[in-house]
Amino acid sequence: MGRSPCCDESGLKKGPWTPEEDQILVKYIQKQGHGSWRALPKLAGLNRCGKSCRLRWTNYLRPDIKRGKFSPEEEETILNLHSILGNKWSAIASHLPGRTDNEIKNFWNTHLKKKLIQMGFDPMTHRPRTDIFSSLPHLIALANLKEFMDNHSWEEQAVRLQAEMSKLQYLQCLLQPSSGSVPTSQTSAFDMDTINLLNSLSSIKENNNNNSPNRLNLSPQLDIGAASLQSLNNSITFSHMPNLQVPCSFQTTLNSKDTIQAPDQFPSVSINSPNSPWQQLAPSSTPTQSPLSMALPPPLTDASIKYNTLGDACSTSVWPDLLLEDPLFHEIA
DNA sequence: AAGTTCGACAACCGCAGTCCA
DNA sequence: GTGGACTGCGGTTGTCGAACT
Numbered sequence: 001m002g003r004s005p006c007c008d009e010s011g012l013k014k015g016p017w018t019p020e021e022d023q024i025l026v027k028y029i030q031k032q033g034h035g036s037w038r039a040l041p042k043l044a045g046l047n048r049c050g051k052s053c054r055l056r057w058t059n060y061l062r063p064d065i066k067r068g069k070f071s072p073e074e075e076e077t078i079l080n081l082h083s084i085l086g087n088k089w090s091a092i093a094s095h096l097p098g099r100t101d102n103e104i105k106n107f108w109n110t111h112l113k114k115k116l117i118q119m120g121f122d123p124m125t126h127r128p129r130t131d132i133f134s135s136l137p138h139l140i141a142l143a144n145l146k147e148f149m150d151n152h153s154w155e156e157q158a159v160r161l162q163a164e165m166s167k168l169q170y171l172q173c174l175l176q177p178s179s180g181s182v183p184t185s186q187t188s189a190f191d192m193d194t195i196n197l198l199n200s201l202s203s204i205k206e207n208n209n210n211n212s213p214n215r216l217n218l219s220p221q222l223d224i225g226a227a228s229l230q231s232l233n234n235s236i237t238f239s240h241m242p243n244l245q246v247p248c249s250f251q252t253t254l255n256s257k258d259t260i261q262a263p264d265q266f267p268s269v270s271i272n273s274p275n276s277p278w279q280q281l282a283p284s285s286t287p288t289q290s291p292l293s294m295a296l297p298p299p300l301t302d303a304s305i306k307y308n309t310l311g312d313a314c315s316t317s318v319w320p321d322l323l324l325e326d327p328l329f330h331e332i333a
Numbered sequence: 334a335a336g337t338t339c340g341a342c343a344a345c346c347g348c349a350g351t352c353c354a
Numbered sequence: 355g356t357g358g359a360c361t362g363c364g365g366t367t368g369t370c371g372a373a374c375t
Contacts, residue, residue, distance in 0.1 A: 014345075015345090016343070016368095016369070036359095051361090056344080059343075060343075087364065088363090088364090089363075105365085109341095109365095
């Protein structure tokens with residue numbers, strides 16, 4: 001298979017096309033047809049390689065090209081087709097009259113991919129992200145907490161947990177300044193899980209203010225997630241615990257339905273449409289439940305738990321490092 | 334006002350497939 | 355069957371304007 005040598009030729013112009021070049025190319029093709037792309041530049045009087053001419057024509061100058069923003073219907077079509085075809089841009093383009101593969105590819109990379117990621121979907125599989133690393137710290141902390149609870153007296157646990165809560169409060173003070181703004185896509189799922197962990201521990205304390213009892217009633221089996229935390233919440237009493245709260249900008253109080261609506265910044269994606277890939281992803285979900293909610297971990301306890309907004313699990317921030325370097329984190333984890 | 338950063342999109346690069354002499 | 359010419363395609367890079375500092 002020989003490679004096209006045309007672009008290697010020296011002396012040919014590269015880079016953006018001028019209106020004059022566009023005019024020459026359009027006039028020539030309208031008059032003669034493109035014929036051999038390799039021969040075209042010479043015949044048309046253009047100092048470009050044939051490949052460049054072909055690309056310019058097919059992606060920009062072709063008269064049937066539809067320019068302008070993608071409609072919600074087109075977005076949905078792209079999402080549907082991409083969930084089936086993957087990055088087969090030309091195949092996707094063939095279903096969208098007037099749109100080129102390049103245009104669709106760019107639109108995907110700059111808009112749709114980000115939307116899916118922000119909404120907690122893997123842009124390649126179109127499925128809710130199941131990044132094990134994002135929940136790992138949470139799970140490890142819970143497992144170790146349970147182990148500690150099992151192996152120590154109530155007095156020891158109370159003293160130690162109080163000390164840990166004080167450390168957490170200190171950590172929170174350190175974290176506060178970096179949380180003055182609304183969470184962005186740069187806020188990692190790791191951060192969110194850290195916040196969840198802080199909230200979980202906080203809720204332990206809150207619950208203890210409401211419940212009675214100097215007794216431990218841990219479930220014999222470690223049921224990671226809501227059940228174990230609920231168990232902790234219901235069974236541990238603390239006094240003089242520091243007030244631990246995540247920055248309010250990260251808090252979103254859920255109602256009893258625990259359904260989160262699609263964020264306002266994604267108005268054009270109709271995720272509930274019958275043809276939407278997200279709809280297909282959730283065949284068992286109730287019609288009123290947004291598939292977006294599938295991307296969220298289950299709420300830890302009830303509506304009193306503040307849950308965080310979605311974050312990009314792939315991105316990084318200084319938060320994880322800060323926490324990982326702290327001895328407290330190693331003690332908990 | 335100047336410099337920097339960021340996002341959108343046009344254009345390029347290079348591999349792979351097809352055609353044809 | 356072979357190999358060069360050509361085209362199609364997807365990934366990547368470059369450019370430019372807007373937003374931000």
